[in-house]
Every structure is written in structure tokens, then in C-alpha cells.
Amino acid sequence: MAQQHLDPTGPTAGATTGEALAAYLRAQATQFLRALRLHRETGGGSVAGAEGSVDAARALRRSARRISASLHTFRPLLDPGWSEEMRPELAWLSGTLGLEHAYESRLERLLLALHRLSGAAAFPEQADTAAGSRAAGAAPVPLTAALENAGGPAHATATRERGNLTVGAAKAGALLERQLTLARTRAHSTALQALGSSRFHAVTDKIAVLASEVPLTPAAPATDLRPLATAAEERLMDAITALPLVTAGHPYNAEALVHGLSPDPAPHPQDGPWHQVRLLLRLHRYAGEVLNGGNAPVDMRLLTAGQSLNRHRDASEAAAAATQAARTPRIAPATAYALGVLHADQRHEVEAARFAFQQAWQKQTVHAP
Amino acid sequence: MAQQHLDPTGPTAGATTGEALAAYLRAQATQFLRALRLHRETGGGSVAGAEGSVDAARALRRSARRISASLHTFRPLLDPGWSEEMRPELAWLSGTLGLEHAYESRLERLLLALHRLSGAAAFPEQADTAAGSRAAGAAPVPLTAALENAGGPAHATATRERGNLTVGAAKAGALLERQLTLARTRAHSTALQALGSSRFHAVTDKIAVLASEVPLTPAAPATDLRPLATAAEERLMDAITALPLVTAGHPYNAEALVHGLSPDPAPHPQDGPWHQVRLLLRLHRYAGEVLNGGNAPVDMRLLTAGQSLNRHRDASEAAAAATQAARTPRIAPATAYALGVLHADQRHEVEAARFAFQQAWQKQTVHAP
Numbered sequence: 001m002a003q004q005h006l007d008p009t010g011p012t013a014g015a016t017t018g019e020a021l022a023a024y025l026r027a028q029a030t031q032f033l034r035a036l037r038l039h040r041e042t043g044g045g046s047v048a049g050a051e052g053s054v055d056a057a058r059a060l061r062r063s064a065r066r067i068s069a070s071l072h073t074f075r076p077l078l079d080p081g082w083s084e085e086m087r088p089e090l091a092w093l094s095g096t097l098g099l100e101h102a103y104e105s106r107l108e109r110l111l112l113a114l115h116r117l118s119g120a121a122a123f124p125e126q127a128d129t130a131a132g133s134r135a136a137g138a139a140p141v142p143l144t145a146a147l148e149n150a151g152g153p154a155h156a157t158a159t160r161e162r163g164n165l166t167v168g169a170a171k172a173g174a175l176l177e178r179q180l181t182l183a184r185t186r187a188h189s190t191a192l193q194a195l196g197s198s199r200f201h202a203v204t205d206k207i208a209v210l211a212s213e214v215p216l217t218p219a220a221p222a223t224d225l226r227p228l229a230t231a232a233e234e235r236l237m238d239a240i241t242a243l244p245l246v247t248a249g250h251p252y253n254a255e256a257l258v259h260g261l262s263p264d265p266a267p268h269p270q271d272g273p274w275h276q277v278r279l280l281l282r283l284h285r286y287a288g289e290v291l292n293g294g295n296a297p298v299d300m301r302l303l304t305a306g307q308s309l310n311r312h313r314d315a316s317e318a319a320a321a322a323t324q325a326a327r328t329p330r331i332a333p334a335t336a337y338a339l340g341v342l343h344a345d346q347r348h349e350v351e352a353a354r355f356a357f358q359q360a361w362q363k364q365t366v367h368a369p
Numbered sequence: 370m371a372q373q374h375l376d377p378t379g380p381t382a383g384a385t386t387g388e389a390l391a392a393y394l395r396a397q398a399t400q401f402l403r404a405l406r407l408h409r410e411t412g413g414g415s416v417a418g419a420e421g422s423v424d425a426a427r428a429l430r431r432s433a434r435r436i437s438a439s440l441h442t443f444r445p446l447l448d449p450g451w452s453e454e455m456r457p458e459l460a461w462l463s464g465t466l467g468l469e470h471a472y473e474s475r476l477e478r479l480l481l482a483l484h485r486l487s488g489a490a491a492f493p494e495q496a497d498t499a500a501g502s503r504a505a506g507a508a509p510v511p512l513t514a515a516l517e518n519a520g521g522p523a524h525a526t527a528t529r530e531r532g533n534l535t536v537g538a539a540k541a542g543a544l545l546e547r548q549l550t551l552a553r554t555r556a557h558s559t560a561l562q563a564l565g566s567s568r569f570h571a572v573t574d575k576i577a578v579l580a581s582e583v584p585l586t587p588a589a590p591a592t593d594l595r596p597l598a599t600a601a602e603e604r605l606m607d608a609i610t611a612l613p614l615v616t617a618g619h620p621y622n623a624e625a626l627v628h629g630l631s632p633d634p635a636p637h638p639q640d641g642p643w644h645q646v647r648l649l650l651r652l653h654r655y656a657g658e659v660l661n662g663g664n665a666p667v668d669m670r671l672l673t674a675g676q677s678l679n680r681h682r683d684a685s686e687a688a689a690a691a692t693q694a695a696r697t698p699r700i701a702p703a704t705a706y707a708l709g710v711l712h713a714d715q716r717h718e719v720e721a722a723r724f725a726f727q728q729a730w731q732k733q734t735v736h737a738p
Binding site: 114116117118119166168169251252254257258259260261262326331332333334335336337338339340341342343344345348349351352355356 | 483485486487488535537538620621623626627628629630631695700701702703704705706707708709710711712713714717718720721724725
């Protein structure tokens with residue numbers, strides 16, 4: 001391998017082989033183990049170490065995603081038995097560890113949207129601080145307080161003429177807070193159980209081995225990684241070509257809210273291809289990290305495109321959560337109305353994210369060599 | 370006046386005086402009287418002559434708007450007493466005659482939006498024809514039928530898990546149909562009463578006089594109309610300059626839905642300046658008609674800008690009607706949810722119309738000499 005680095009202008013210059021993959025996997029495995037140690041030290045979710053624990057869990061997921069993606073993209077270079085055994089375990093790990101955070105940020109997104117939709121006047125007791133707390137990115141917790149101040153049904157009737165929609169926004173916020181906090185608490189317990197399970201210990205043992213010894217195939221150390229990275233990029237390009245980018249690039253095309261009142265419990269199959277591109281874009285980005293040994297300059301356009309697709313996914317899931325909350329039996333009409341507005345607002349965000357992706361991607365194909 | 374037309378290249382060529390205003394007002398008054406005769410012949414709203422009656426009412430409003438606008442823009446050239454007496458009467462006439470049509474098109478807009486939001490699958494009995502009827506612009510009447518097919522509350526409970534939002538869309542459609550049809554029927558009766566009133570006969574008598582004799586001031590026949598037309602244009606330009614066009618030109622700025630859940634019964638003061646520009650644009654356009662004797666080529670960009678503002682007004686009022694319907698006591702949560710989605714959808718349309726106006730206007734200022 002070393003001779004490649006001796007002549008950086010030779011015909012094989014820049015060719016990166018399976019050795020680089022092994023180095024990348026070792027580095028990611030090491031980071032995973034470091035994050036795991038940090039997670040244990042910060043108490044794994046206890047109140048005192050909550051913040052450090054969140055960071056550690058994020059770092060755990062970050063490494064697990066990268067190991068998993070590399071196993072996928074560079075599969076032919078890795079021991080098949082090991083690889084096939086590893087991938088579902090990493091998926092389980094990422095999924096289990098990510099759920100709590102997903103519920104938390106979904107709730108934050110929905111409460112921020114409700115605040116925006118209500119205007120400052122909707123929560124007079126917070127009018128002065130609303131802008132400040134939004135700017136600081138703090139979660140707008142006091143929706144429940146606003147609900148309690150608004151009183152029970154008798155008071156709601158008295159203020160129906162002027163204020164029922166506000167009470168609706170506050171009730172919708174309280175309902176979402178209740179449902180998503182419950183989901184988050186459950187996800188937290190599940191994650192804690194997972195971290196203490198024998199299944200988890202089996203994965204971490206394997207990652208500990210990976211930190212020093214990567215099970216490459218015999219031919220891998222001398223195999224060029226680029227064809228496999230190119231194949232990952234081509235899968236991404238094919239998937240992007242299949243997206244309705246002409247429509248997405250036309251502002252206010254009103255596509256994302258089509259079927260907004262459809263009876264289908266999964267009424268947005270149109271989101272699927274975008275979610276798929278999000279995953280393929282990530283695989284492409286991580287393949288680039290492998291090829292460049294983690295030292296590549298950040299491709300801002302790739303990053304922007306990826307962020308648009310994250311926003312697309314977040315808004316899509318937040319819209320679904322609003323619909324789900326609206327299915328709660330015996331809610332007040334004003335609550336349901338507010339959830340309908342919120343759903344449509346988030347589907348609007350879905351459309352905006354597609355537009356942002358189209359803009360970012362167009363720039364990329366224009367400027368890229 | 371005639372010498373102006375003798376030398377079309379002289380220094381006063383193209384100068385249009387109060388004589389042209391008089392000719393324009395006579396022509397509009399004549400058209401008003403013709404439309405009135407047609408309206409009476411087609412039965413004034415009876416079933417047999419409904420379509421002709423609608424056309425006649427539209428022509429009546431069209432002439433009344435132009436006479437009223439000319440009185441406003443060229444006020445200094447007209448007898449003040451006559452003018453001040455005439456203007457509120459013309460406003461009353463246009464308002465009274467326009468209301469029925471406004472309710473009708475508002476309902477059509479809202480039902481079309483509900484169909485779009487429900488997707489074809491939401492009304493399976495019409496799945497094959499939905500696309501066709503939308504393309505043909507036909508009003509989607511069968512929402513009530515869909516509601517009736519869906520059955521009562523027992524059935525609604527049974528389908529809650531999968532279909533309550535669809536039932537919600539159908540119920541929302543039926544509710545809007547009931548409320549806006551009632552409003553339209555009342556407006557129709559009011560218009561019929563107005564057409565038979567002594568107040569109406571007094572206005573038409575005055576318009577009959579106007580068709581032959583325009584009460585110009587003594588100086589008017591020799592006064593250049595252009596400074597007054599320019600003043601109208603400047604009022605328009607000032608009002609447009611005050612619009613938040615930078616924001617409007619940024620797609621998906623999410624401005625129009627801010628305060629969507631505000632407790633304020635008139636939560637969209639942000640619409641006001643746009644409505645004002647719509648009126649000023651109309652005054653500017655009619656002033657152009659006066660100057661060009663009705664023979665001016667249609668300014669497509671002015672027309673597009675005006676159409677965007679009509680769409681803005683229609684969507685704004687439709688959104689308010691959805692909110693209003695959601696305030697109906699004892700509606701089902703699914704109905705309220707659908708009305709919330711519909712409200713947000715129409716506010717989205719408001720935002721799209723502002724974007725369209727910004728685009729049209731930008732073109733105009735770039736290309737105009």
C-alpha cells in the first residue's frame with residue numbers, strides 16, 4: 001500500500017484500497033467505544049449527567065451509522081458472514097438509540113410551529129419572552145401552563161367567540177406534549193434496557209474487535225475502493241433522477257399537501273423516494289469519508305442538500321404526528337382544528353424542503369466539474 | 370379638441386382632455402343600461418334565465434366599477450355635488466350585486482381544494498371522474514352525497530381508525546356548502562330587493578342621464594387628463610413600494626400562515642396592504658382605459674399582477690370562511706381538523722399569490738421603458 005503515497009502524481013496516485021476502509025472502520029469503532037465509555041460515565045440518562053449522556057448517545061449513533069454504511073457500500077471487501085451478522089445489529093442499535101431523540105426533536109418542532117402559528121398574542125403571559133426563547137432555540141415548554149390558565153370547558157365556552165382557536169392551539173400543544181413525551185419516555189426506557197442487554201454486549205464486543213482487526217477479504221487490501229464508491233454515487237444519481245425535481249423547483253406547487261385529507265393511514269407515499277435519496281446521499285457522503293481518510297474538505301452543497309432532506313424527513317414525521325394526535329378520541333373541535341392547521345403547516349415545510357433540495361442540487365450539477 | 374387629432378406628431382399629440390373622460394363615462398353608462406335591460410329580459414335570477422342573468426349582473430358590476438373608478442381618479446374634472454352623491458350609490462350597487470357571485474365562487478374554491486386535499490381515493494365513487502371534472506372546472510357538488518353514503522355517527526365510529534379524516538373532509542364540505550349556500554341565497558334575495566328598490570331606480574335614472582350628458586366642470590373639456598392619471602399611478606407605486614416584496618419573493622417564507630391560530634377574529638391585517646394595492650391597480654388600469662379611449666392594447670403584465678391579487682383576495686376570504694365554519698358549535702373533531710387543513714391550504718395560496726405578484730411586478734419594472 002505504501003508505494004501509493006510515494007508518488008502522488010503517478011498513474012495509481014489517489015487510488016485508495018481496502019486498507020483505507022480498514023483504517024476508517026478501526027477509527028469509527030474506536031470512536032464508538034469512546035462514546036460508549038463517555039455514556040457510562042455520564043450516567044446513561046440520569047438527571048445529573050443528562051446533557052453529557054445525550055452527546056454520548058449522539059456520538060454512538062454517529063459511529064454506528066458510519067460503520068453500517070461502510071459495510072453496505074464496501075460489502076464485497078468484507079468477510080460476508082461477519083458483515084451479514086453485523087448489519088442488522090447495527091441497525092437495531094442506531095434505531096433504538098435514535099428514537100428518544102427523534103421524539104424529542106419532533107415535539108420541539110411542533111411546539112415551535114404552534115407558537116409561530118399562534119402569534120405572540122396567543123400566549124400573552126409569554127409575549128415578551130417568546131421571541132427571545134425562539135431565537136435561543138429553547139423548547140417552548142409553557143404551553144401546558146397556558147392551557148391550565150385557560151381553565152376548563154366552562155371558561156372555554158365563554159371565550160368561544162374570540163378565543164377558541166387559541167385555546168385550541170394550547171390544547172393541541174398539551175396533547176402533543178403528552179403523547180410525544182410518553183413516547184419519548186418509553187423510547188428512553190427501551191434504550192436503557194437495550195444498553196444493558198446481552199445483545200448490546202455482543203455488538204460492542206464485536207466493535208471492540210473491529211477497533212483493532214477488520215475482517216477484510218484476502219483480496220481487499222489491494223482492491224481499489226473507487227468502483228464501489230462510484231456505484232454508491234450512481235445509485236444516488238439514479239434515485240435523484242427519478243425525483244419530481246421539475247415540480248419541486250416550481251415554488252408553491254401544492255404537491256406536498258395533496259392527499260392531506262386522504263383516508264389512507266400512510267397517505268404520503270410521495271415522501272418515500274425523498275427519504276430514500278436522503279439515505280443514499282448519506283451513503284455517498286460516508287463513502288467519500290472512507291476514500292479521503294476523513295480529511296476531505298466539507299462539500300457545502302452536498303451538506304446543504306442533505307440538510308434539506310433531513311428537514312424533509314422531520315417535517316414529514318411531524319405532520320404525521322399532528323394527524324395521529326387528531327385521531328385521539330373525544331378531543332375538542334378547536335383542538336382538532338389547530339392540529340389540522342399544524343399538519344398542513346408541516347406539509348408546507350415538506351414542500352419547502354423539496355424546493356430547497358432542488359435549488360441546492362441544481363447548483364451542484366451546474367458547478368460540479 | 371378636434372385639433373389634437375389633426376397632427377398626431379405635434380407637441381400636444383396624445384394629450385387627452387376631459388372630453389375623453391366624458392366619452393368614456395357615456396360609453397360605460399350606455400353599457401350599464403344595456404346590461405340592465407338584458408338582466409330584466411333574462412328574468413333577473415329566475416331559473417330559466419339564470420345564466421344570462423349572471424352574465425348581465427357581471428356586466429352591470431363591470432360598468433359600475435369603471436364609472437365609480439373614473440369619478441374617483443378624475444374627481445376635479447367633475448361636478449363635485451353630483452360626484453359626491455353618485456359615488457356611495459355606485460359602491461352600494463356594486464357591493465349588493467357582487468355578493469352572490471362572491472359566495473358562489475368562494476364555495477367552489479373551497480370544495481375544489483377539499484377534493485384536491487382528499488385525493489381521488491377519498492371519494493371512491495367518483496375516482497374515475499374527479500380528474501375530468503377538475504379539468505373542466507366544474508363545481509364538485511357530490512360532497513354531500515359522499516357524506517350521506519358515509520352514514521351516521523355509528524358508521525363514523527366504525528371507520529374511525531382508517532377513515533375519520535375522509536368523513537371529516539366530506540362533512541367539512543357539506544358544512545361549507547350549507548353555510549355558503551345560505552349566505553348566497555340571502556345575497557340573492559337582497560340583490561333582487563335592491564333591483565326593485567326606489568334607491569336603485571334613482572341610480573339608474575342618473576346613469577341614464579350620464580349616458581348622454583356628463584356633468585364636467587367648465588374647465589374640464591380643455592384639461593389634460595394625464596396628471597390625474599399619473600397621480601393614480603403614483604398612489605399605486607407608493608403602495609407597492611410599501612409591500613413586503615422582498616419577503617414575498619422568497620419562496621416558502623411561511624409569512625401568510627403566521628397568526629393562523631391567533632385569537633384575533635381578524636387575524637390577518639397583513640392582507641390589508643395587498644387588498645389596497647389590488648384596488649389601486651384597478652384604478653390605474655381604468656385610468657389607462659380612459660386615456661386610451663378603451664383601445665389600448667392589453668398590458669399582460671399589469672393583467673397578470675392584477676390576477677395574482679384577485680387570487681390573493683379570494684384565497685384570503687376562503688381561508689376566513691373555513692375558520693368561520695370551524696367555529697360552528699358541536700361539529701365533530703374530524704370536521705374541525707379538515708377545516709384546519711383547508712384554512713392552512715388557503716393561506717398557503719395567499720402566500721403563493723403574493724409570490725406570483727412579486728414575480729409579475731419584477732418583470733414589469735425590468736422590462737418597462
